[in-house]
Amino acid sequence: MDGKLSTYSFKDVVGSIHSGLLDDYVFTGEGTGSISISKSTDRTTHDISADGSVMVSKITGNNGTVTIEVQQTSPLNAWLHHWSQTLWNSKTSKWAETTLLIKNSHLGVQHVCSGVSPSKEPDTPYAAQGSRISWQLMCADITTTTTDTSTIITGALSAAASEAANSLI
Numbered sequence: 001m002d003g004k005l006s007t008y009s010f011k012d013v014v015g016s017i018h019s020g021l022l023d024d025y026v027f028t029g030e031g032t033g034s035i036s037i038s039k040s041t042d043r044t045t046h047d048i049s050a051d052g053s054v055m056v057s058k059i060t061g062n063n064g065t066v067t068i069e070v071q072q073t074s075p076l077n078a079w080l081h082h083w084s085q086t087l088w089n090s091k092t093s094k095w096a097e098t099t100l101l102i103k104n105s106h107l108g109v110q111h112v113c114s115g116v117s118p119s120k121e122p123d124t125p126y127a128a129q130g131s132r133i134s135w136q137l138m139c140a141d142i143t144t145t146t147t148d149t150s151t152i153i154t155g156a157l158s159a160a161a162s163e164a165a166n167s168l169i
Contacts, residue, residue, distance in 0.1 A: 012106035015068075017116075019098040021086050022079075031074025033132050035102055037111050039064035039142055066100060066113055066137045072130045080135050084118045096140060108147035115140025 015035065017025045041061030046054050070077040087095060098116040103109070119136040 007106070009106065013102065013104050015103075016101045017079075017083070017098065018100075019083055019087070021090055021094060022083055025076070025079045025083075027076050030076055031071035032076055033069040033071065034067075035069075036067045037064065037102065037113075037142060037144075038067070062141045062143060063115075064139055064142045065119065066102070066111075066116070066139060066142075068135045068137065069132050070135065072125070072133055077133050077135075080118075081121075084121055087117065100137065100139070110145055112143045112145075113137075113139040113141065 010032075011029065013028070013035065015027045015032075017027075039061075040063050041059060043059055045057045045059065047057065048054055068076070068080070070080070083098070087098070096115040096117045100111075100113040100116050102111045102113070116137050116139050119138050122133045122135050124133065125131040
């Protein structure tokens with residue numbers, strides 16, 4: 001094996017939801033199929049003038065969505081349904097007070113999401129076989145932080161450098 005081996009496990013991912021209206025919910029699997037974090041705002045745009053000059057814009061904005069796919073019978077799905085209904089029946093001022101933390105301790109990455117509210121209640125399938133439900137949560141702010149990733153980056157660069165050097169020989 002030429003490159004450095006890297007590993008990943010969903011077991012290293014933990015999520016925590018705090019709404020203030022219900023007890024906090026911490027999940028580390030429990031029927032969770034996947035979690036996707038997507039920011040909505042492009043960080044840069046280019047404007048090209050008639051003479052070909054390029055103006056690069058740096059754009060702020062951390063809003064986005066978190067999509068959590070869960071098994072239909074999972075405790076997290078039941079909690080999200082209860083949370084969604086509780087939010088809907090609460091004062092409007094409570095609608096976006098939920099916060100969400102997604103953390104991968106192995107990769108040293110965490111996402112802190114605030115201003116969280118459900119985009120809509122998810123579609124509910126009824127069939128011969130159980131299904132997965134996708135909850136799309138809109139977030140006013142998603143802040144992503146990392147711990148020291150120099151080991152990961154150095155390993156990846158070393159493997160790439162070794163491969164490049166070997167191709168020259």
